[in-house]
Amino acid sequence: MAEHEYSARVVWTGNRGQGTASYRAYDRTWNVETPGKPVIHCSNDPLLGGDPTLHNPEDMLIAALSACHMLWYLHLASDARIAVQAYHDDPLAVGETDRSGASRFLRATLRPRITVPQGTDLRRADAIHHEIHKTCFIARSVNFPVDYAAEYTVA
Template sequence: MHYVANLAWERGDQNFESGTFSRRHRIAFDGGQTFVASSSPQVLPTPMSDEFGIDPEEAFVASLASCHMLWFFVIASKRKYCVDRYVDNACGVMRRNDDNRIAVTDVLLRPKVTFSGPRLPTEDEHRAMHHRAHELCFIANSVKTAIECQPELELAPTADAPD
């Protein structure tokens, strides 16, 4: 398996040598999606950064959260649970690592999962599925970043539940 991302940036009439040029660029994926990307305004101020562009740090956190979610879906469906909704407000922290290099050292996943149907997981089963999703996540297995998961279980109301 291999994966491709095509990046494109052009200087235009900006003064490259001064270092004050825009880092805004485009990333295209093989499925046809194209996104505006940029350095983070937290790393490099505007106008050199585009606050509306996806920065590498955000993309990194999103890829970890997305991979975790997709594996969670595999596990939940194999166990015959019905997931109605999955929301994760994931957060990454960038600081100096043990080698004194700036890195995204920690990512906190906070998935809130809503289940419905006749078969509902317990809190322990829910946590175990997240633990297994983390073990299987290709992206998590590819990085040194500490990844913590704080799942929240939500059960959808049933039709026969009292009002």
């Protein structure tokens, strides 16, 4: 097995001048400043008082899961000679918070909308989704179930 390294720089931007002197003295904001890439401005979950206009860790996890699935889908579709013309996903994740305040994801559903040409074997196109969990880095790393509810448009 070959190991791979991934890195990012996360920089807290929420110091209002007092640092973490008290719980309400600071903002839960940060930037992802990976060298050579655009900065991503982030906040915590809006349920915890975060800025709903900024990405939060939960957004980024479900987006990473969806993107990894999409990239593998496109690869496997190409191998199967299925010419995907368009793909977008509106994934939905469900989480829970217990009495202590600890949270976790319970499940996610990927809901890709895929456009394929006339004559495409839609059963084969759909079956690809169930192969991806064997190879997708993110899907193989999460500890909650991931379901698929794909819809196809034939154009």
